[in-house]
Amino acid sequence: MKEKLRSLWQKLFGDSVRAFGVVSLVFLASMAIAPAKNFFSEWRHYQHGYLSVIRNRSDANTLRRHFQGGIQQIWLPDLGVVDRCTSCHVGLKEPTLTDVAQQPYRKHPVIPHNLDQFGCTICHRGQGAATTLAEAHSSTLAWEQPILPAKFVESSCGQCHRGPLQGTPQLNLGRNLLSRSGCVHCHAVKLPDGSTVKATDDPPSLSHIADKTTREWIYAWLKDPQAYAVTSTMPNFKLGDADARDISAFLIANSTPVPGDNVTLPAKASSDPIAGASLYGESFCASCHAVQNAAGNVVGGDVGPELTRIGSKVKPEWLQAWVQNPRVYDPPTGMPHYRFSDSQVATLTGFLLAKTDSDLLANVHLDAATPEQIAHGKRLVSDYGCGSCHEIAEVKKPENFAPELSRIGSKPITQLIFLQGMQHTLPDYIAGKIKQPRAFAPGLKMPQYTLTPTQIDALTTALLSLNDRSYSLPPSLAVAAPPESDYQPAGKAGKLMTDLACFSCHRINGHGGDMAPDLTWEGSSVQREWLVQFFKNPGTLRPALIRRMPKFNLTDGEVSELTDYIMTVYQSPSVDRDSMPLSGYSQGEIELGKQLFYGKYSCQGCHIVDTKTDKGYIGPTLTQVGSRLTAAWIYQWMKNPQALRPGTIEPNRAMSDEDAQALTAFLISQKGGGKQEAAKK
Amino acid sequence: MNCFASGVLILSVAALAASCSRKPDSTALKPTAFGASIVESSGGKQFGQAGTPLPQPVVVQVNDEPGAAVTGALVEFAAAPGVTFDPVSALTDSSGQATTNVSLGGMAGRYQIAASTLDKTHKKVELKIEEIALGYQQTLGRRLNEQYCDRCHNAESTAERVSNYDNLEVKPHPFTEGETLDKLSDADLTAIITYGGPALNKSALMPAWGNTLKKTDVQALIAYIRAVSDPPSRSASAVFAKD
Numbered sequence: 001m002k003e004k005l006r007s008l009w010q011k012l013f014g015d016s017v018r019a020f021g022v023v024s025l026v027f028l029a030s031m032a033i034a035p036a037k038n039f040f041s042e043w044r045h046y047q048h049g050y051l052s053v054i055r056n057r058s059d060a061n062t063l064r065r066h067f068q069g070g071i072q073q074i075w076l077p078d079l080g081v082v083d084r085c086t087s088c089h090v091g092l093k094e095p096t097l098t099d100v101a102q103q104p105y106r107k108h109p110v111i112p113h114n115l116d117q118f119g120c121t122i123c124h125r126g127q128g129a130a131t132t133l134a135e136a137h138s139s140t141l142a143w144e145q146p147i148l149p150a151k152f153v154e155s156s157c158g159q160c161h162r163g164p165l166q167g168t169p170q171l172n173l174g175r176n177l178l179s180r181s182g183c184v185h186c187h188a189v190k191l192p193d194g195s196t197v198k199a200t201d202d203p204p205s206l207s208h209i210a211d212k213t214t215r216e217w218i219y220a221w222l223k224d225p226q227a228y229a230v231t232s233t234m235p236n237f238k239l240g241d242a243d244a245r246d247i248s249a250f251l252i253a254n255s256t257p258v259p260g261d262n263v264t265l266p267a268k269a270s271s272d273p274i275a276g277a278s279l280y281g282e283s284f285c286a287s288c289h290a291v292q293n294a295a296g297n298v299v300g301g302d303v304g305p306e307l308t309r310i311g312s313k314v315k316p317e318w319l320q321a322w323v324q325n326p327r328v329y330d331p332p333t334g335m336p337h338y339r340f341s342d343s344q345v346a347t348l349t350g351f352l353l354a355k356t357d358s359d360l361l362a363n364v365h366l367d368a369a370t371p372e373q374i375a376h377g378k379r380l381v382s383d384y385g386c387g388s389c390h391e392i393a394e395v396k397k398p399e400n401f402a403p404e405l406s407r408i409g410s411k412p413i414t415q416l417i418f419l420q421g422m423q424h425t426l427p428d429y430i431a432g433k434i435k436q437p438r439a440f441a442p443g444l445k446m447p448q449y450t451l452t453p454t455q456i457d458a459l460t461t462a463l464l465s466l467n468d469r470s471y472s473l474p475p476s477l478a479v480a481a482p483p484e485s486d487y488q489p490a491g492k493a494g495k496l497m498t499d500l501a502c503f504s505c506h507r508i509n510g511h512g513g514d515m516a517p518d519l520t521w522e523g524s525s526v527q528r529e530w531l532v533q534f535f536k537n538p539g540t541l542r543p544a545l546i547r548r549m550p551k552f553n554l555t556d557g558e559v560s561e562l563t564d565y566i567m568t569v570y571q572s573p574s575v576d577r578d579s580m581p582l583s584g585y586s587q588g589e590i591e592l593g594k595q596l597f598y599g600k601y602s603c604q605g606c607h608i609v610d611t612k613t614d615k616g617y618i619g620p621t622l623t624q625v626g627s628r629l630t631a632a633w634i635y636q637w638m639k640n641p642q643a644l645r646p647g648t649i650e651p652n653r654a655m656s657d658e659d660a661q662a663l664t665a666f667l668i669s670q671k672g673g674g675k676q677e678a679a680k681k
Numbered sequence: 682m683n684c685f686a687s688g689v690l691i692l693s694v695a696a697l698a699a700s701c702s703r704k705p706d707s708t709a710l711k712p713t714a715f716g717a718s719i720v721e722s723s724g725g726k727q728f729g730q731a732g733t734p735l736p737q738p739v740v741v742q743v744n745d746e747p748g749a750a751v752t753g754a755l756v757e758f759a760a761a762p763g764v765t766f767d768p769v770s771a772l773t774d775s776s777g778q779a780t781t782n783v784s785l786g787g788m789a790g791r792y793q794i795a796a797s798t799l800d801k802t803h804k805k806v807e808l809k810i811e812e813i814a815l816g817y818q819q820t821l822g823r824r825l826n827e828q829y830c831d832r833c834h835n836a837e838s839t840a841e842r843v844s845n846y847d848n849l850e851v852k853p854h855p856f857t858e859g860e861t862l863d864k865l866s867d868a869d870l871t872a873i874i875t876y877g878g879p880a881l882n883k884s885a886l887m888p889a890w891g892n893t894l895k896k897t898d899v900q901a902l903i904a905y906i907r908a909v910s911d912p913p914s915r916s917a918s919a920v921f922a923k924d
Binding site: 299 | 731734782784788820824825840892900918919
C-alpha cells in the first residue's frame with residue numbers, strides 16, 4: 001500500500017515541472033466550480049422552464065423580448081428591499097399570462113401597488129436576497145423569515161394602512177375582532193404612530209351585579225358563558241366548580257345596590273305575549289338585540305346583548321327598572337331611555353321574562369357562602385385578571401396583565417414553544433394560541449374563546465400586521481385610519497341626545513354608529529315641520545329596511561328642543577336651505593323633471609314617487625319628499641350626492657344645472673297625502 | 682459520480698417518505714359499503730377569497746346502481762396543492778352523504794376538486810367539482826358589487842337585504858350568468874358600467890356609475906364578473922387541477 005502511494009506521488013509530483021502541471025490543473029478545475037455552480041443553478045433552471053412555457057404561445061415573441069436572463073433584482077434602499085424573486089418568478093409583470101397556473105411563472109394578480117415600487121418581501125416576507133427556492137421561501141438556520149402563507153397576506157397591507165380598506169376584508173375583520181373580543185383589555189397593542197388599540201366591547205361593571213342577577217346565574221355563566229348566549233364574547237375560563245362557586249360568592253358579597261334601582265313599579269309584569277311581541281317589534285329592540293330562534297339561528301343586531309334566555313338571568317324588579325330607564329343602573333349605556341309608560345314597561349318586562357331556559361340553572365345548587373370562599377373568590381378574581389375587562393369595586397384594574405402584542409408579527413421562531421404536530425411557523429403559532437391558549441403549558445391563564453376558523457385566521461392576520469417592518473418603513477408611507485371623533489352635542493339638546501342614545505345608531509361629525517343615516521347635515525336637508533312629525537311618529541322612509549327609527553314617546557317640549565338644535569347646528573356649508581323655494585315652480589319645469597325622472601335617469605328603478613306604477617325599493621320612498629326635504633338640498637344632491645353624504649350608494653349623475661333644477665321642481669311638488677304613506681305599511 | 686448517486690438515493694428516499702406520509706389519513710377509514718356513482722349534493726361553484734375557507738361545506742352523495750344512497754362508502758377528496766380539506770376523507774352517513782370543509786389555495790383562479798369513491802370492483806369513481814378563488818382585485822369587485830349592484834342584479838333576497846330585481850321593468854342579469862355577460866367585451870362592460878344602459882342601447886334603469894366609482898373600481902367589478910362567470914369566461918383564467 002505504502003509502495004503504491006509513493007509511486008503515485010512520484011508520478012504526480014516527481015519533479016517540479018510535473019508538480020507545476022498538476023497543481024495548475026487542480027487550480028483550473030477549482031476555478032471552474034463557481035461558473036459551473038452558476039450554470040446549474042436553480043434560477044437558471046426556472047428561466048429555461050419559463051422559455052419553454054412561453055414557446056408555443058401566440059404572444060411568444062413579445063414575451064421573449066421582455067425576458068431578461070440572469071439574476072434579477074428589485075433594490076429599494078429606502079424600504080430595505082433587495083428582492084431577487086423575479087429571477088425565478090419571471091412572468092410576474094406579464095399581463096397576458098393570466099391562464100398560466102404553473103409556478104413560478106404566474107403573472108402577479110392585480111393589486112393597487114407597483115412591484116417595482118415595493119418589491120416582493122414587504123408583502124410576502126421570505127428572503128429577498130436569496131437565489132434558491134429553499135432559502136428564499138423557508139426558514140433556515142441563518143434566516144428565519146419564511147414566506148407568508150397567502151391566506152395571511154392582507155396582514156402586510158396593515159403595515160402601512162392603519163384603517164379599514166375595501167380590498168382587505170380579512171384584515172378588517174381581524175382588527176375588528178381584536179377590539180371587539182376584548183383581546184386588548186389584557187394585551188396592550190401600541191401602533192407605530194403612538195396610539196393604542198382600544199377595546200370596543202364595553203364589558204359591564206360588576207360592582208352592582210347583585211341588583212341585576214342571582215349568584216346561581218353568575219355561577220352558570222362563569223362555567224360556560226356560551227350556554228347562556230351563543231353570541232357572548234365573554235371567554236370560558238374553564239373554572240372548576242369550587243372556583244366558580246367562590247367567584248360568584250365574592251361578586252355577590254362585593255356588590256352594592258344602586259340607589260333608585262329595583263324600584264317597584266305600580267304595574268306588575270304582564271304576561272300578554274302578543275302585546276309584548278308587538279311592543280318589542282315596534283320599539284325595534286331587534287335592531288340591537290339578537291334572539292336565537294327555534295331553528296338555532298341568531299336573529300337580530302349585535303349592538304346589545306343577546307336576549308334568548310334573559311328571563312333566566314335577570315331579577316324582574318331590575319329588568320323593570322332597566323326598561324324604564326337604563327341610565328339609572330348604567331349611566332353611559334348605549335341603550336336608549338325609551339320613556340315607556342308604566343303599562344308598556346310591564347308588557348315588555350313580562351315578554352322578556354318569559355324567555356327562559358329551564359336547563360340553564362337546573363343543576364346549580366349553592367350553599368350560603370363562607371367568608372373563606374368569598375376571600376378565595378376575590379383572590380381568583382385578581383389572579384384571572386377579571387378587572388382588566390370589568391369594573392369591580394375593591395378590585396384594581398391590573399396593568400399589563402398579559403404580554404404586549406405590539407410586535408407579535410415579528411416574534412422570532414426561536415422564542416416560541418410549539419405544540420406537538422404543529423408546523424413551526426409564526427402564523428401557526430399565533431393561530432394555535434388563539435385556538436387553544438391553555439394547551440401550550442400547564443397553568444396558563446388565557447381563557448378559551450369561541451371563534452370560527454375564519455375568525456381565527458382573521459385575528460392571526462391582524463396580529464401578523466403588528467411587526468417590526470411596520471415600525472421601520474418610512475413614516476411617509478403610513479396611511480392613517482380615519483380619525484376617531486369624540487364629538488358630543490352641547491346643552492340641553494345634547495343631554496337629551498345622550499339620553500336617547502342617538503349615537504348608538506347615527507353618526508354626527510364623525511362620532512357614532514353606522515346603523516342609521518349620518519345626521520351631520522340634517523338641518524340643511526329636512527324641513528322643520530317634517531322633523532317634528534317624524535319624532536312623534538317615525539314611519540320608515542325605506543320600506544326594505546328591517547332596522548328602523550323607534551318611537552320614543554317624547555314630550556312636545558323635548559321634540560322642539562331636539563328639532564331646534566338639529567335645524568340650527570347641523571347645517572352644511574354648501575347648502576343654503578333658504579336659497580330655493582319649496583313651491584312655485586312652473587308646470588313646464590315640473591313636467592320636464594318628471595320626464596327626466598322616468599326617462600333619462602330612470603329613478604323609478606330605486607325610488608317610488610307614484611305608488612301605482614313605481615316599485616323601486618332601494619332608495620327612500622319619495623311620495624312626500626316635497627314635504628320632507630328642502631329644495632336646496634335636493635338640488636345639491638342631484639349635482640353630487642357623495643359630497644353631501646360620503647359613501648351613499650346613490651349614483652352621482654353629474655347633472656347639468658337645468659336637469660337638477662327640473663328634477664328639484666318635480667320632486668318638491670311631491671307633497672303626498674298622508675293616505676298614500678299609510679297605504680304602504 | 683458517487684456523490685451524484687448518493688444524491689439520487691437521498692432524493693428518492695425523501696420522495697418515498699413524503700409520499701408515505703400522505704397516506705395514513707385515508708387508510709384509517711375502512712369502507713363498509715361500495716357505491717356505483719358519486720354526485721354533488723351541494724357546495725359546488727362557490728366563490729371565496731383565495732386562501733380562506735369556503736362559506737359552505739362541500740357535500741357529495743354516493744349512490745348504488747339503482748340510484749339509492751349508500752351508507753359507509755369511503756369518499757376521498759383531492760385537489761391541487763394548497764387546497765385543504767377537513768376532513769380529507771369520510772365515510773358516507775345514513776343519507777349517503779359525505780361532507781368536507783374546503784379552504785382554497787392562495788392563488789386566484791378556478792380549483793378543481795375531485796371527490797372519489799370505490800365501486801364494488803374497487804375501481805375508482807370520481808366526481809369533479811369546481812370552486813372559485815378570488816384574488817385581491819376580484820374581492821374588491823365583490824365588495825363593490827354587494828354595495829352597489831347586487832340588489833338589482835341578484836334576484837335573491839336575504840334577511841338583511843331585500844332584492845330589488847322584481848321591481849325592475851327590464852331585468853338585469855346575475856353576474857354569474859356567463860352566457861350573457863361573456864358576450865360583452867371588457868370595453869362593453871366598462872362602457873355600460875361607466876355610462877349606464879343607454880351606452881349599449883340598453884335600458885336607462887341601469888344607472889351610470891362613472892362619477893361614483895373610480896376607474897380601478899370599474900376594473901375590479903369587471904374582474905369579479907369574469908371570475909364568477911358560469912360557464913367560465915373566455916378571458917382565460919388559471920385552472921388548478923390535481924396533478
